[in-house]
Amino acid sequence: xxxxxxxxxxxxxxxxxxxxxxxxxxxxxxxxxxxxxxxxxxxxxxxxxxxxxxxxxxxxxxxxxxxxxxxxxxxxxxxxxxxxxxxxxxxxxxxxxxxxxxxxxxxxxxxxx
Numbered sequence: 001x002x003x004x005x006x007x008x009x010x011x012x013x014x015x016x017x018x019x020x021x022x023x024x025x026x027x028x029x030x031x032x033x034x035x036x037x038x039x040x041x042x043x044x045x046x047x048x049x050x051x052x053x054x055x056x057x058x059x060x061x062x063x064x065x066x067x068x069x070x071x072x073x074x075x076x077x078x079x080x081x082x083x084x085x086x087x088x089x090x091x092x093x094x095x096x097x098x099x100x101x102x103x104x105x106x107x108x109x110x111x112x113x
Contacts, residue, residue: 029112032102042093057111058106061106063085
């Protein structure tokens with residue numbers, strides 16, 4: 001917030017009884033929106049939109065991408081990226097199905113995917 005004072009007598013200075021406070025932030029409370037995956041021969045291009053502004057709870061500093069073979073949770077892999085909304089995952093196995101999730105990160109931690 002910015003506080004400006006204007007005196008009625010034209011003087012250049014003023015006093016304000018208002019204190020500036022910073023509200024604490026929290027981890028993102030909502031996931032990124034509209035996750036899309038476009039496959040090619042042995043890769044997939046993922047893209048997404050940031051979480052809704054009301055769910056960001058601070059400045060988004062990156063994203064956590066999780067992906068795995070659809071039928072094997074032990075195959076889960078993760079990638080952390082900066083403030084981008086697209087990622088190419090290369091060297092994927094051909095002929096199998098993958099599942100993907102994306103979660104937003106801010107200075108307080110990682111939100112839901």
